[in-house]
Every structure is written in structure tokens, then in C-alpha cells.
Amino acid sequence: MNRKELAKVLRKNGYKATPQRLAIFEIILSSIEHPTAEQIYNEISKKFPSISLSTVYQVLHLLQDIGQITELKFGNQSSRFETNKTPHVNLICxxxxxxxxxxSDNVVKFWSKLKNEFDFEPISQRIDVYRNCDLCKA
Ligand SMILES: [Zn+2]
Ligand SMILES: [Zn+2]
Incomplete structure (x- = not known):
């Protein structure tokens, strides 16, 4: 999924492909960090100084509704966002x-095996593994 493809998906769902919507998607896409809404807001403000945090939230909800991003919720901590929808492990510090x-191919295989065992169609999947990162270990 790139900018052009997202523009198509937005229009297909009856939404305008505004530069702000595309830019927010690209920030999440290019980030390896699973950014928070606040981080996305700080980043997009450099390009669109007049954008508000509530607009960022609206766009994030819209992108979720059309299935292009995933919100990872963490209780009362800030949600994180990602575009990666293939089965993978989130390594969390x-x-x-x-x-x-x-x-890992093993994760993909594990997930498809598991899906075959289910008597229902899963809506989504999420695998979190907690470990202290290299910086925090040091
Ligand atoms: Zn992830
Ligand atoms: Zn860490």
C-alpha cells in the first residue's frame, strides 16, 4: 500500500484523498516506531502547521474504518498505530x-494453521511479546 493506492481506497469508500490524510498515512507507513497520535501530530505539524490534534484523531479513525491502519491499545497508555496488517510479532519494551x-514465516504459518482450527472468521490478530530493548538493557 502506497500513497497512490491509499488515495484510491479513500475514494472508493466515498472519502476525499486530502493531502493531510495521505500525509498522516505516510507518517505511519514510514515509521518503524508504531507512533502515538501525538507523535503523528508533531510530525505532520511540520508540513501542515494549521492542523489540529483532533483532526489527526479524526483521520486516524477514518483510516481504521477503511481498514488501512491498526490501533494497538494499551490500557490507559497512549494507543500506537501501524499500517502493518500481516501476522507479525510486536516486540515491546x-x-x-x-x-x-x-x-517470521513461522508466525505466518502458525497463524494460518490456527485459523484453520477456528470455527469462525477472525476479525484481526495481534501478538505482543515483551522484552527489555537493547538500550534499556544496557
Ligand atoms: Zn507491529
Ligand atoms: Zn527500551
Missing amino acids: PICGKIEDYH
Whole structure:
């Protein structure tokens, strides 16, 4: 999924492909950090200084509604957002909150095997593994 494809998906769902919507998607897409709404807001403000945090939230909800981003909720901590929808492991550092994606064919195989065992169609999946990151370990 890139900018052009997202523009198509937005229009197909009856939404305008505004530069702000595309830019917010691109920030999440290009980030390896699973950014929070506040981080996305800080980043997009550099390009669109007049944008408000509530507009950012609206766009995040819209992108979720059309299935292009995933919100990772963490209780009363800030949600994190990602565009990666393939089965993967989120490696989470409980100290600094850093989240890295871990990809493995084994995860994909595990997920498709599991899906075959289910008697229903899963809506989504999420695998979180907690470990202290290299910086926090040091
Ligand atoms: Zn850490
Ligand atoms: Zn992830």
C-alpha cells in the first residue's frame, strides 16, 4: 500500500484523498516506531502547521474504518498505530515503550494453521511479546 493506492481506497469508500490524510498515512507507513497520535501530530505539524490534534484523531479513525491502519491499545497508555496488517510479532519494551515488528514465516504459518482450527472468521490478530530493548538493557 502506497500513497497512490491509499488515495484510491479513500475514494472508493466515498472519502476525499486530502493531502493531510495521505500525509498522516505516510507518517505511519514510514515509521518503524508504531507512533502515538501525538507523535503523528508533531510530525505532520511540520508540513501542515494549521492542523489540529483532533483532526489527526479524526483521520486516524477514518483510516481504521477503511481498514488501512491498526490501533494497538494499551490500557490507559497512549494507543500506537501501524499500517502493518500481516501476522507479525510486536516486540515491546515495557521500560521505554519502544515497539519493533518481528517477522517470521513461522508466525505466518502458525497463524494460518490456527485459523484453520477456528470455527469462525477472525476479525484481526495481534501478538505482543515483551522484552527489555537493547538500550534499556544496557
Ligand atoms: Zn527500551
Ligand atoms: Zn507491529
